[in-house]
Amino acid sequence: MPLHISVIFMVLRFFSQNALLSCGFLFCILMTAQCRQDHAGQPVRARIVVFSDEEGSNTQYQWKEVVFNTLTDPDTMNGLYAQVVGNAEFRLEESQEEGSTEAAPGSYKLKGGDAVQLAYKMQDGVLHPLDYHSMLMLSMYYHYEKIVEFWRDHLGLDPDVFGKRRLVYAPKIAAGNKGEISGTLKLNAAFDPVSQNFLFFKTSPREGLPIAMNLAILAHEFGHSVFDVFAARKEVPFYETSDSRADKQIRGINEGFADFVSWVMTMLEDGYGVTHAGIAAERILPVSWTSRDLILYPKICKGSFYCKGSVLASALYEVAKIRGKGAVPVAKVVLQALPVFAEDWASHKENSDFDYFWLLQRIVEKAEPGDRADYCESFRKWFDDSVNTDKVNEVCAVKS
Numbered sequence: 001m002p003l004h005i006s007v008i009f010m011v012l013r014f015f016s017q018n019a020l021l022s023c024g025f026l027f028c029i030l031m032t033a034q035c036r037q038d039h040a041g042q043p044v045r046a047r048i049v050v051f052s053d054e055e056g057s058n059t060q061y062q063w064k065e066v067v068f069n070t071l072t073d074p075d076t077m078n079g080l081y082a083q084v085v086g087n088a089e090f091r092l093e094e095s096q097e098e099g100s101t102e103a104a105p106g107s108y109k110l111k112g113g114d115a116v117q118l119a120y121k122m123q124d125g126v127l128h129p130l131d132y133h134s135m136l137m138l139s140m141y142y143h144y145e146k147i148v149e150f151w152r153d154h155l156g157l158d159p160d161v162f163g164k165r166r167l168v169y170a171p172k173i174a175a176g177n178k179g180e181i182s183g184t185l186k187l188n189a190a191f192d193p194v195s196q197n198f199l200f201f202k203t204s205p206r207e208g209l210p211i212a213m214n215l216a217i218l219a220h221e222f223g224h225s226v227f228d229v230f231a232a233r234k235e236v237p238f239y240e241t242s243d244s245r246a247d248k249q250i251r252g253i254n255e256g257f258a259d260f261v262s263w264v265m266t267m268l269e270d271g272y273g274v275t276h277a278g279i280a281a282e283r284i285l286p287v288s289w290t291s292r293d294l295i296l297y298p299k300i301c302k303g304s305f306y307c308k309g310s311v312l313a314s315a316l317y318e319v320a321k322i323r324g325k326g327a328v329p330v331a332k333v334v335l336q337a338l339p340v341f342a343e344d345w346a347s348h349k350e351n352s353d354f355d356y357f358w359l360l361q362r363i364v365e366k367a368e369p370g371d372r373a374d375y376c377e378s379f380r381k382w383f384d385d386s387v388n389t390d391k392v393n394e395v396c397a398v399k400s
């Protein structure tokens with residue numbers, strides 16, 4: 001996507017051409033006083049690259065002057081919703097599953113995490129970042145703030161109950177005992193249910209828009225944290241099962257939910273592609289396979305449990321967009337279904353026949369009676385394997 005890539009080059013060129021401004025990250029930490037002219041007032045105004053859905057705009061990400069509503073201390077990137085931390089080390093304890101772009105809970109350890117020092121200068125009351133890292137951290141916090149505000153305003157999330165989180169910026173990657181460093185190269189971002197942190201890794205030369213700046217990726221990771229609150233109730237053992245097939249089902253459901261709610265906020269069918277077209281190719285909504293296709297033609301999608309998760313995301317996307325029920329109303333129904341589904345999972349997670357129908361039937365039960373036919377038809381279309389179809393038919397015969 002040349003237009004998007006050109007934004008990145010523009011960012012890089014900005015910092016490389018402004019030799020006086022482009023003091024390195026470390027240098028700026030040491031020379032903060034010299035790099036900065038003045039302190040930022042409240043609310044913080046800054047000129048940074050952010051997601052833009054303005055009409056007529058031909059790029060998703062643009063330089064804009066934005067206002068932060070919750071960033072109380074830009075010097076250390078600390079605010080009401082989150083604090084950005086740096087200098088952490090990410091140690092992988094197990095090699096990653098093929099096709100996984102995120103670390104599984106419990107498969108790694110995170111050490112350290114210190115306060116950061118932003119390098120910036122003030123001009124006419126507007127904060128201008130002075131290096132690439134400061135730019136990324138501002139963009140990351142800004143997008144995170146917008147995500148929390150979206151969930152607060154449209155989906156009833158109380159930020160105080162949800163809690164302030166740490167945004168771990170560019171942790172160093174170290175191989176663990178069993179870890180293979182090649183396995184970590186695919187990792188991009190993660191929500192860690194153990195520490196409740198969000199992790200955003202350094203971008204690789206193969207990537208376009210840096211991960212920390214990608215609103216769709218942040219919104220996806222935020223979806224995992226919502227799943228963690230509504231389904232897992234912040235309990236790590238919730239995710240654990242000794243059955244490997246059930247493990248794939250719950251991981252896929254978590255991914256499909258996160259992809260769907262990322263779309264609900266961004267309205268981008270291909271929000272990840274601007275960062276890494278290769279990884280994103282199998283996640284563009286709606287996907288071209290169904291649950292039956294994945295059984296009959298396993299090579300149709302290479303992304304392991306993500307592939308079936310994408311079927312869930314596509315089924316919800318169809319109800320919301322193609323059948324016109326609306327993104328936010330469908331997300332609300334799914335949120336109501338999650339706590340009940342969590343009980344189903346808790347009592348059946350050691351069974352190798354655990355499947356998506358548990359969630360599908362809870363969603364149908366929570367939908368408005370007049371909308372159930374649309375949910376049923378979409379679920380029948382996307383979950384056309386014999387097990388899920390039979391169960392969907394059962395619940396739809398009763399509820400429709």
Ligand SMILES: [Zn+2]
Pocket residue numbers: 102220221224254255258
């Ligand atoms: Zn994910």
